[in-house]
Amino acid sequence: METTTTYRDSLRCAIARTAAEMDDVFRLRYLCYQRRGAIAERADERFRDSFDALPNQFSFLVRGEEAAPLATVRISVIRPDMGWTDSPAERVFGDHPAFQAMARSTFVEASRLCFARTARRDAFYGLLGNMAALGERYGVEWLTACPRVEHSEIYQRLYGFRPMAEPRRYFGVSFETELLGIRLEEIRERAGRVGWMGRAWENARAQMGGA
Numbered sequence: 001m002e003t004t005t006t007y008r009d010s011l012r013c014a015i016a017r018t019a020a021e022m023d024d025v026f027r028l029r030y031l032c033y034q035r036r037g038a039i040a041e042r043a044d045e046r047f048r049d050s051f052d053a054l055p056n057q058f059s060f061l062v063r064g065e066e067a068a069p070l071a072t073v074r075i076s077v078i079r080p081d082m083g084w085t086d087s088p089a090e091r092v093f094g095d096h097p098a099f100q101a102m103a104r105s106t107f108v109e110a111s112r113l114c115f116a117r118t119a120r121r122d123a124f125y126g127l128l129g130n131m132a133a134l135g136e137r138y139g140v141e142w143l144t145a146c147p148r149v150e151h152s153e154i155y156q157r158l159y160g161f162r163p164m165a166e167p168r169r170y171f172g173v174s175f176e177t178e179l180l181g182i183r184l185e186e187i188r189e190r191a192g193r194v195g196w197m198g199r200a201w202e203n204a205r206a207q208m209g210g211a
Contacts, residue, residue, distance in 0.1 A: 012062070025069075026047055036175075039172070075111075076109040092171055126200050132201045147180065155180050
């Protein structure tokens with residue numbers, strides 16, 4: 001599957017596939033989370049977890065003009081018919097009725113969303129565009145995310161996500177997150193009305209659709 005997307009200002013987003021690319025993901029995660037005091041210091045300055053080795057987990061990496069890693073997000077694809085059932089949100093909200101309803105269906109989850117200090121807003125747009133495109137490719141019904149409580153409003157205002165559960169401490173970090181969700185059809189309708197959202201999704205879709 002071809003998975004490289006080019007955004008304005010020469011930002012490029014692709015799934016990290018090689019060991020070196022995944023090392024860039026782990027390093028950027030560590031810098032982001034440790035800078036905010038969300039994880040303890042680690043001698044190797046890398047932040048990874050058991051989900052990174054699973055086949056339904058896709059880590060995207062955004063690079064700038066000088067190929068420096070600027071942002072990353074991991075997208076979990078949940079398709080029970082394919083045997084893909086594990087996601088970070090299940091570890092946190094697995095007993096909640098709202099999550100259980102999504103888990104009986106299909107969804108993609110964004111986790112480990114991290115930015116370098118120099119990252120720009122369009123990196124965020126591009127990463128979430130790839131989330132929608134990956135969900136579309138795998139025919140899921142829902143998109144979900146568990147951002148920090150203080151960042152939840154951004155997802156709600158920009159993308160139309162809705163709160164679905166009270167905040168809980170997230171998997172592997174020290175802060176609390178809120179379970180958010182939106183149906184793919186709802187975000188597709190929103191992307192048709194909001195130019196930057198539609199462009200980010202179309203850029204990602206164009207690359208994935210030809211694979």
